[in-house]
Amino acid sequence: MSTRDAPPPGTVLLTCGDTPFPTTTAVACAAVPTRAEVDPLLDGATRLVVAGSDAALAAVVVRLLRRERLDLAVAFVPTDPSSEAAAVWGLPTDPDAALTLAFDGAAAPAPLVRDDRGSVIAGVHRVGPFSGVSFCDEHELVRGEAEGLAVRADPQADTRGGLGPGGGGVAVTLHERRRWLRARAHTTFGRAATVGIRPGTVAAASRDGVDDPKPLERRSWYRHTEDWHLVRP
Secondary structure: OOOOOOOOOOEEEEEEOOOOOOOOOOEEEOOOOOHHHHHHHHOOOOEEEEEEOHHHHHHHHHHHHHOOOOOOEEEEEEOOOOOHHHHHHOOOOOHHHHHHHHHHOOEEEEOOEEEOOOOEOOOOEEEOOEEEEEEEOOEEEEEEEEEEEEEEEOOOHHHOOOOOOOOOOEEEEEEEOOOOOOOOEEEEEEOEEEEEEOOOOOOOEEEOOEEOOOOOOEEEEEEOOOOEEEEOO
16 A cells, blocks of 8 residues: 555545555455444545445445435545456556545546335346346346346536436446357446346345345345545546
8 A cells, every 4th residue: 555644734644444545544344344433434535535346435425325415525445456446547556656546536526326126236236147037227238147246426417428418327238148149238328227036046246246145036226326535547
């Protein structure tokens, strides 16, 4: 991790789990921060820097949503070089570069994608393999068997042709199941997505790298009416 000195005034550093941070001003919390850890930090902060996993970032954004503080700038320093949140949002995974961006970069509105279980997507939510039906807006993606489904926010939602400002926000990548052939993936963009698992079958699911404790039966994702503000290049 970088050896940079203390952060700018108003910036709160949140280190999640065993993440090392080279300043005594960092606030240590659980690997997935709780309400009791995050909420007291919000009133006096102008920026939150989350150093940890994709799940840690998602947990912090959930608290901003619940406290109606989505206006607060959020920066992310991924501790996993393969962070899917970093890949989705184009963030650096090099610790020094990530910390420099977190302290000095500008925050911009970013589509906030929620699910019907009270969570948000920081990186990617996954389902499958499964047998069932899935839609993105009015578009049927599959009716039958699929190798899997990956749902993420779409950073280019408001500039993507055919959707218009606020018209998109959700990107769904379906991995088709094809006999004798390698699974083929295609991505659909829209404002909402759903998947329903055929009765009598089960499907595993994960949210930002954390496996759901129970098999999935149905799930929906949709763009929230308000964006969050992410520090990004």
